[in-house]
Amino acid sequence: MSVSLFDLFSVGVGPSSSHTVGPMRAARRFTAEKLVGTADDGGTPLIERVDSVQVELFGSLSATGAGHGTFTAILLGLEGWAAEKVRPDQVDERIAAMEASGTVQLAAQLGHRRDITLRTADFIQRPLTHLERHSNAMTLRAVDGDDQLLAEETYYSVGGGFVVAETEDPGTDSAGDDVVLPYPFRTxxxxxxxxxxxxxxxxxxxxxxxxxxxxxxxxxxxxxxxxxxxxxxxxxxxxxxxxxxxxxxxxxxxxxxxxxxxxxxxxxxxxxxxxxx
Amino acid sequence: MNLVTLAVNEENASGGRVVTAPTNGAAGIIPAVGFYATHYSPGASYAKKADRHRIVTTYLLTAAAAIGVLYKEQASISGAEVGCQGEVGSASSMAAAGLCEVLGGSPEQVENAAEIAMEHNLGLTCDPISWLVQVPCIERNAIAATKAVNAARMALMGDGVHRVSLDDVITTMRETGKDMSHKYKETALGGLAVNVVEC
Known part of the structure; x- marks a missing residue:
């Protein structure tokens, strides 16, 4: 058993855990792990070379994303806002600012601000494409000034705010797998x-x-x-x-x-x- | 209890801060049944803060968490994967188990309560109008909360022995979800989402 009470019950923003909280976490993970946390051969964090970010949404995330706030949640996640900490007034303020300027402050909340141009209208929508692993799928790509791909990852928002990356085993979506529990149970x-x-x-x-x-x-x-x-x-x-x-x-x-x-x-x-x- | 569910789900629809319990779309049920547990269970009306603490932790732990783990491990809590039965159904079942333990139920009665609540949410589809988590989601949370209370009460009247096990119902929920048309899995392509004219 790997699921904790604090995985199941987590504080997040509305209106949907799979369509708002999950995508926000996925976008934040992409920024933190693939851009801030990964360096090129010269030791420069990839975030410093990013020129643009592409967002591709599949299945239900694309079909019902507008009503669930999925698109703006992804922008907030790219800026590094954490779903469990961000306040509703901060959400409103940033969404209004991003809509007005078309600028996303990539990784700003992770201490590596890099401004890029990205609007929700730029997202690639594939509502009728259902990826095999889960209907709620999104692919994020970061590209440099020469159109060279820096990082790419597909994430699945599997419900309740849980997120699994393409490269991960489905069972590893929560922490503490190595903990030996006194009373393990699955059934x-x-x-x-x-x-x-x-x-x-x-x-x-x-x-x-x-x-x-x-x-x-x-x-x-x-x-x-x-x-x-x-x-x-x-x-x-x-x-x-x-x-x-x-x-x-x-x-x-x-x-x-x-x-x-x-x-x-x-x-x-x-x-x-x-x-x- | 209706009021608490409506309030939490309206806050969620407004993009406010909520606890995924276990998802946002079903976030009103566990607070509402918890409200019932802290205000209407025996002795709760004159309970001190420490007693309320104990009721809340027992309720959320038991219950909710232990039974929620079973759904997450064996089936799914995603409307896009198994329909509303996985969200509102799981939440109702979790709340029923939690309330049952608060009201003094044995582990067998707790399991029975969770099983009854899930059994009568099987087959529930996810067909939100205009892709918004509003209709039918908000009212459905209120109805599911009363189902949870009733399931806990029914289980407490029994002795815990029951024919259908919780594991059977969880398996059924997973398989029913697998067979369900994608129109009813949070795509707004079927059900109320197409039969109600927007105005």
């Missing part, structure tokens, strides 16, 4: 067998596994529990933030927001209730 039958033999509930089996992943930490248990609490706080803040918004949902479908109105009505019906409800 429910194996999980139930651990519960029976230890007398522990499912949550404690999972907690023991999560702690084993952080064996280098002085206090793995507190670290895991604090991490989980942080996820819960983001969930709560997400709900509260929604109640402060107004107007129809973005995207042109003119879908009405219901949460703020419903909250106000429930509050009126039962003013005795704690406001947290």
């Amino acid at each position: 429910s039958a194996e999980l139930m067998a651990h519960c029976r033999s230890t007398g522990l509930p499912v949550s404690q089996i999972m907690l023991a596994n999560e702690c084993a992943r952080r064996e280098d930490s002085p206090d793995p248990r507190s670290e895991v529990l604090e991490g989980i609490w942080h996820l819960w706080e983001v969930m709560e803040e997400c709900k509260n933030s929604a109640l402060r918004r107004e107007g129809p949902l973005p995207g042109g479908l003119k879908v009405r927001r219901r949460a703020p109105d419903w909250h106000a009505r429930l509050w009126q019906q039962d003013p005795e209730r704690s406001h947290a409800y």
Whole structure:
């Protein structure tokens, strides 16, 4: 078992983990690993020679990407923004700036800013092409001033924000594969067998596994529990933030927001209730 | 609970910050059932912060994570791969398991809760109108959250012995997804996406 709670539950931006978070992570990985982290024979990081970047989208990423914010998420990823850290206001600000100027600050958030011209309209769209490995596929290429290919990689966004590169084994999309877990399981039958033999509930089996992943930490248990609490706080803040918004949902479908109105009505019906409800 | 799901999914549709649980499209279910667990389970209404901490960690760990791992390992949580059953179905199943343990269920009852919730989300397609994660996604999260609560309650009334195992349902979900036409896998080429006129 290689999947951690913190792989499954990760903080990211909306509206889609496979179409927004995944592509953003893939683009950031490409910039970090292939351009900033790779040098040419002369020892110069490839990022310093990049003149342009090509983005090619396949299948579902291309077909529904516009509505899912895929295209702008890729631009943000190329700039090096991390899906789990970027704030919504930073997203809005950069997208507006990139749309206005047509300039992407490649790797700027990774400390190696290089400005290139790239608009989402330049992306190569192949909505009817489904790559064998997964329908959500994207290929990124970096080219220098002489049209010479510097780097190329295909990434698959396999759901929930998980990303696998073409050159990787599908099983290696999460960290900690070399960790020996006290209660490894892939199936429910194996999980139930651990519960029976230890007398522990499912949550404690999972907690023991999560702690084993952080064996280098002085206090793995507190670290895991604090991490989980942080996820819960983001969930709560997400709900509260929604109640402060107004107007129809973005995207042109003119879908009405219901949460703020419903909250106000429930509050009126039962003013005795704690406001947290 | 409806309110929490709508709020989280509206925030997601607005491009806000959310937790993938396990995906963004299904992000409202686990917070909503968690809200139920922290506000409506026995003793929760006068629970102190430490108690809420314990409920939340038990809920998210158990549950959610342990059962989510099973889906990720054996099937898929991607709408583009297996349809909505992999997103909303998995989330509903995870939430059911988490709530069941919070309410005192045995591991067998927890497994049963996860199995019931998934079983009744099998075959769910992904056909978003205009490629937006709005219709039917937002309301579907609210309905799936109530399914999760019901599944947990049904499992708690039983003794944990059940005919269809969770592994069977997960395998079924994977195979159903494989057989599903690509029109219903997040391509907006079929279903509601073509039958509802945009205005």
